[in-house]
Each structure stands twice: as C-alpha cells, then as structure tokens.
Amino acid sequence: ISSVKPKTKKSKLRYELLPVTNLDESIVGWDGQSDPSMPFNFSSSDKWVWVGLLSAITLLTPFASSILSPAITKLDEEFKNDNEIVGSMTVSIYLLGYVVGPIIIAPLSEIYGRKPVLTAANVFFCLWQIGCALAPNIETLIVSRFFSGVGGAGCLVSVMIAYVCGISY
Numbered sequence: 001i002s003s004v005k006p007k008t009k010k011s012k013l014r015y016e017l018l019p020v021t022n023l024d025e026s027i028v029g030w031d032g033q034s035d036p037s038m039p040f041n042f043s044s045s046d047k048w049v050w051v052g053l054l055s056a057i058t059l060l061t062p063f064a065s066s067i068l069s070p071a072i073t074k075l076d077e078e079f080k081n082d083n084e085i086v087g088s089m090t091v092s093i094y095l096l097g098y099v100v101g102p103i104i105i106a107p108l109s110e111i112y113g114r115k116p117v118l119t120a121a122n123v124f125f126c127l128w129q130i131g132c133a134l135a136p137n138i139e140t141l142i143v144s145r146f147f148s149g150v151g152g153a154g155c156l157v158s159v160m161i162a163y164v165c166g167i168s169y
Contacts, residue, residue: 054155057122061152064129065094068145079138086138093142097149102157104150114158121154 018038019029030038039047068075069091076087101121109117128151131144 057155061098061125061155064125064148064152065098066091068094075138075141079141081138086142090138090141090145094145094149094152097146097151098153101150101153105154105157109158118154118158121151121158123151125151125154127151 017033018040019027020032021027021029034041039050042050072087072090075090076082081087105117105121125148128144128148132141132148135141135144
C-alpha cells in the first residue's frame with residue numbers, strides 16, 4: 001500500500017475580476033485581466049521572490065529596533081556615556097521613529113503608490129543604518145536611530161495598507 005498521491009494538475013486561485021481602467025467613468029485599474037503588471041499574472045517564481053523580499057525586510061526592521069539593547073553597556077563604554085537615560089534612549093528613539101514614520105509614509109503611499117514609497121523607505125532605512133554603524137558619538141547614533149525607525153516603518157505601513165485594503169503592489 002502506497003501513501004503517495006497521484007500528481008494532479010495544479011489549479012489556479014480563483015479571484016473576482018479586477019477593475020479595468022476607464023477614465024470616462026473615473027475608474028483607475030488595470031489595462032486588462034491579462035495585464036502582466038497585475039500580481040495575479042506573475043509567474044510562481046516571481047511571486048515567491050516578492051514574498052521572500054517583503055518578508056525579509058518586514059522581519060529586519062523590527063529586529064533593528066531591539067538588536068542594540070544587549071549592547072547598551074558596551075555602547076556607554078565606547079562613547080564614554082555615564083547617563084543611563086541617554087543610553088536607553090538609543091533603543092527607545094528607534095521606536096519613536098517607528099511611530100512617527102506611518103504619519104508621513106501612509107499619505108505618501110496613497111499619493112505616489114506603494115511600490116515607490118516602499119522602495120524609498122527601505123533605502124532611507126538602510127542609509128540611516130549605515131549612519132548608525134559609523135556614528136562617531138552617541139548623539140549621532142540617536143539621530144540616526146530615529147530616522148532609521150522612520151524608514152523602517154515603511155514596510156509595515158505599506159504591507160498593512162495593502163492587506164487591509166486588499167490592494168496589491
């Protein structure tokens with residue numbers, strides 16, 4: 001007795017027809033149901049690449065918020081900081097940026113679209129992470145962590161807006 005099931009032809013997911021652009025009726029949508037830029041029409045490998053990339057950056061940005069906390073004592077030694085509040089602020093300031101970021105990013109993604117805003121936010125996040133790594137003093141580190149948090153909020157904002165609204169990139 002074999003427990004292997006016979007291979008069957010994979011069926012595609014069914015979905016409702018998506019709106020097609022008709023500017024006379026003020027409808028902005030796709031060029032047609034077979035539009036190659038519509039995510040439903042992506043190849044399986046392209047879909048998995050996008051899922052992997054979005055998952056990685058969505059995991060990385062919250063991870064960046066707390067990765068510094070075990071090293072606060074070393075950080076205080078390196079920057080000759082004796083104020084505990086300033087030391088702990090290096091961790092918490094990132095979260096403040098994470099809170100401020102959606103206030104800026106959400107409206108921009110509604111105006112300019114999710115993809116360009118998400119790309120810009122990820123580049124912004126990465127540049128300020130480099131600033132964190134090269135910070136010559138604790139003040140620069142705090143400023144860099146704040147702006148890194150602002151950029152890091154981009155992926156969560158864009159993904160959550162798309163999820164809540166049922167919109168794709």
